[in-house]
Amino acid sequence: MVLNGTEIRERIAFSKLVELPGTSYTRSSRYHDCAIQPASYDLRLSSVFRRIKSMRWLNTDKQYVELDDEVEYAEIISDEIVIQPGEFLLGASEEVLHIPDELGVLLSPRSSFGRAGLSMSFSTWINPGYEGRIAIEVFNAGPNPVKLRSGIRVLQAVFMRLTDKAEISYFGKYQYETENMGSRLKEDFPWKGQKDDRTNM
DSSP, rough: OOOOOOHHHHHHHSSSSSSSSSOOOTTSSSSSSSGGEEEEEEEESEEEEEEEEEEGGGSSSOSOOTTTTTTOOOEEEEEEEEEEEEEEEEBSSSEEEEETTTTEEEEOOOHHHHHHHHHEOSSSOOOTTEEEEEEEEEOOOOSHHHHHTTTTTEEEEEEEEEOOOSOOOOOOOOTTOOSSOOOOOOGGGGGSSSSSGGGGG
């Protein structure tokens, strides 16, 4: 069952379903009231961005990166940022979500960005128990530079009630993501440099 706008507003008023960090916990400061739609909530872009550092600026003789290498980023804090054609940026939602055990969240991008040549990637399903921001990967597939501004609506969050509370809450590596953390894919390769005995698992 999908929560309607009225129930989303009520849950925000009496719990931290959607939180704007840095504000006091009052009904008016927990969320953007205008972001509540008939059956969804519009998440906005924060002012913290990360660019992946090019290999030519890193102290390495390698000709490529491995998926289990540490990814290095340059952090930019700005209300405006220009993304060049063919460029990738890592952003995040302005809001922090606190998903209870009886809810999950389905995310979808606003189609207007795709029509402007911007491709946005993110986790389309947020499991019960997740707490943190939503990481947003932005790629400019168009021919022109595009200026992004913090506070713009980027994602639509649909809150879905489960048939029963989840027995196990989310406990992945991106739990409590308070900013747009970089890739932690390296943690998926604990066997690097060791004998690979995954066949016995």
